[in-house]
Amino acid sequence: MTKRAEQHKGDAPPVAGEAPDHSMSIEHFIGKVVRENRTNQGLTIAELAEQSGLSRSMVSKIENGQVSTSLESMVSLSRALGISMSTLFRNFEGQEGNAQHVKAGKGMEVVRRGTTRGHTYHLLAYDQGPAKLFEPFLITMDDESEIFPTFEHPGTEFIYMLQGKIEYRHGNRSYLLQPGDAFTFRGSVPHGPERLIKLPIRFITIIMYGHAVGSES
Template sequence: MSEKITTDKNETRLSLEQHIARALKRKRISQGYKISDVARIAELSQGMISKVENAQVSTSLDTLSRLCNAIDLPISKLFSDFDIGGRGAQHVKSGEGMEVVRTGTEVGHTYHLLSYRQGPIKRYEPFLITMDDASEVFPNFSHAGHEFIYLLEGRLLYRHGKQFYEMGPGDSLAFDAAVPHGPEQLLDVPIKLLSIIHYDNED
């Protein structure tokens, strides 16, 4: 029996999880894939994919990227179709930022992406970072653009290149993100850090 998706023109605005679930399921079905096919290609469990398609879990960007690649759906297209009122504001409630898996991070080091839709060109990425394992060893991060960080809670020693900065609540740091950087030592946990990465896009 073929799968069908029904829509109601008078339905209320979808949450981000519901929007992702519906878009992924529609694309999968249009491509003629079964959940088992996507699971094999994306190297994810069928149970996980089923939960995502039924909006039962908040999906990490790593998992979402695998799913989109498996069904040939550009992840930028997925977010650009999210209804946030045309050119209006995007409101992300507390705790609803999408969890991001970044290479090199360990348990106790979590990123939540606070904004998803910015148009066809990615101009910036705002993250809320939480760290609660004082013994964690951090990798060197290096990426395009400039970064601004603002410490909300806790204390840490942050490195940028060969320089080290001890930071407490209310302290900020702005730097060239192409230079290796990252937390050197967590002095007082838990730590909450706002990080905004601005990309120097040239048309």
Template sequence: MSKNLDALPRLKLEQYLGMQIRRQRQAQELKIADVARIAGISQGMLSKIENAQVSTSLDTLSRLCDVLGMPMSKLFGQYDQQGGGALLVQAGGGMEVVRRGTEKGHTYHLLNHTRGPKKNFEAYMVSMDDASEEFPTFSHPGTEFLYLIEGELIYRHGDKLYPMHVGDSLTFEGEVPHGPEKLVQVPVRLLSIMNYGKD
């Protein structure tokens, strides 16, 4: 039985700044004594800053950034994003969303999220349980990947039909009209990943 892990505690600002300064200094292979001397602070003070043992002034941080050739904006820039690198969706989870076909018995659970104004991909768990329904067709930019987890169906892409069994996958261009043609064995569950690429 798996055990849920709590999220690691967020770095305090002093820890984050110290880590960034140390990484930048080491990346340039600069000695702590040289950076401290040029910035006009003691070697001991720089060591304490890098190890988050003291809070320091913006003036001192500005001087350190000048020595390291790093803009202040870069020093602070990613602090608010440090918790956004990964998203775990546990079994049965995912935000239920409304898409075309939802009212006809399709259930879509969005399994991912993307920061920023542009999304590179979307991943859905799609569930269908009514073998008698008529299915809408879809068309969208990018490439789509389907992986059948449960059931059996015939999937249409353009004028071609593809029988799919558990474990089968199908990859196709999303701009060509596509969608389920017939549910052979219900319930059907499939993973749908839409890759929009980059401009």
């Protein structure tokens, strides 16, 4: 093993959750990803070099961003690490951030079947493209005379109570939900509000789909 490889054999992986360096070059970014995956798998530079067919010196230089990695070398490293090529570049273009910020009260108001009075849905994240992975809503109820439909949909639904008190039915059981309560259930089982006990009622609900809605999977 070369002296340089020996020096880097015991290097600790980057601290999880550390802020990204927005000035990081593509060479240093790929090197960081390779090192993180190698150390997470408990591999030494020598072991990764052997499995990828690259020299130990080359693996060390790649991890430290000292060379422009060829496509052939990246394919060899990704196969040796058991990761996809896309993983090597994941988040590089998005280092500046690609978050969606919906200000208070600015969620898109939507109408769902059978909820035309005293029952407001505000969609808290949107523009997810044609294939949706999740849908978060802020729901407000303030009309105790409203008659609620029964809902059924794919995926899992999560409810977090913010205000008020409600009896919520899932299948053949009813649950009393109060502020601070969390409630998770399968969306394919018939469900919905059964009785409004204390108004107004406000809760966050997130529908998480098992696969992207609108996709072929």
